Amino acid sequence: MNLFDLTGRVAVITGGNGGIGLGIAQALAGQGCNVSIWGRNADKNKAAAASMAGLSGKVDSRVCDVTDPASVNAAMKATLDIFGRVDGCFANAGIGGGGRRSFIERTEEEWRKMFATNLDGVFHAFQAAARHMTERAEAGDPFGRLVATSSLASIFGTARNEHYAATKAAINALVRALGVELARHGVTANAILPGWIKSDMTAGIMANEKFVANVMPRIPVRRFGEAGDFGGIAVYLMSKASSYHTADTFVIDGGYTAF
Numbered sequence: 423m424n425l426f427d428l429t430g431r432v433a434v435i436t437g438g439n440g441g442i443g444l445g446i447a448q449a450l451a452g453q454g455c456n457v458s459i460w461g462r463n464a465d466k467n468k469a470a471a472a473s474m475a476g477l478s479g480k481v482d483s484r485v486c487d488v489t490d491p492a493s494v495n496a497a498m499k500a501t502l503d504i505f506g507r508v509d510g511c512f513a514n515a516g517i518g519g520g521g522r523r524s525f526i527e528r529t530e531e532e533w534r535k536m537f538a539t540n541l542d543g544v545f546h547a548f549q550a551a552a553r554h555m556t557e558r559a560e561a562g563d564p565f566g567r568l569v570a571t572s573s574l575a576s577i578f579g580t581a582r583n584e585h586y587a588a589t590k591a592a593i594n595a596l597v598r599a600l601g602v603e604l605a606r607h608g609v610t611a612n613a614i615l616p617g618w619i620k621s622d623m624t625a626g627i628m629a630n631e632k633f634v635a636n637v638m639p640r641i642p643v644r645r646f647g648e649a650g651d652f653g654g655i656a657v658y659l660m661s662k663a664s665s666y667h668t669a670d671t672f673v674i675d676g677g678y679t680a681f
Contacts, residue, residue, distance in 0.1 A: 425663040429454035437515030439466040441621035449653025451479035458501040460486035488543030498550040510567035511551035513544040519586035540589035564608030572613040601669025610668035617675025619647040642677035
């Protein structure tokens, strides 16, 4: 039996139309998992789905704003109407802080916007998924995977990005709590903590020669991460192989935190 065969499973990936989210979606579909990409940009959603043509899993995309619970619930209903079930929810949608303003200068609007997307968005997605998963478990079909994209900022001191760091630290606490609360339903909850990863969000800072000169020597594998580096952990967490692994935080950073 192939522990990593995801045929027949269904996963939702918020923010799955680019970066880490797309890397996760592609890896899951490659192992036979049907995936539903949720994102705010319809054109990006369609392009992401097109990039997965030929993979063994079926692909659907939904316009969804994770800050809006009504939008999330509508996307969940549509996904269930198409696939009949949702086995995994990868809450990946998020925004970056940019490090442009000090804590003292932080505006209420910036603070609330960060939490609305990075933390409330995870809450909305996880709640909708967990509701379905627990109902299915009570009907005799226990299985569920909740996976959130956190950040190394959740465990480091991140100057001028404290609002971003706070949302990610909260995510770590959330998955630990859910891992305990939902275990009896066969639902696991974990978080992925990426290091410095190439993406649209980090393109600006990675084009800064001073930043690269300071950071690269601290990465033992001597490269920045890429979206594809998260496929393996996503497949593991979605599979039966991880059934006994919950309430954990997975650091994927090329050794950055260890050096």
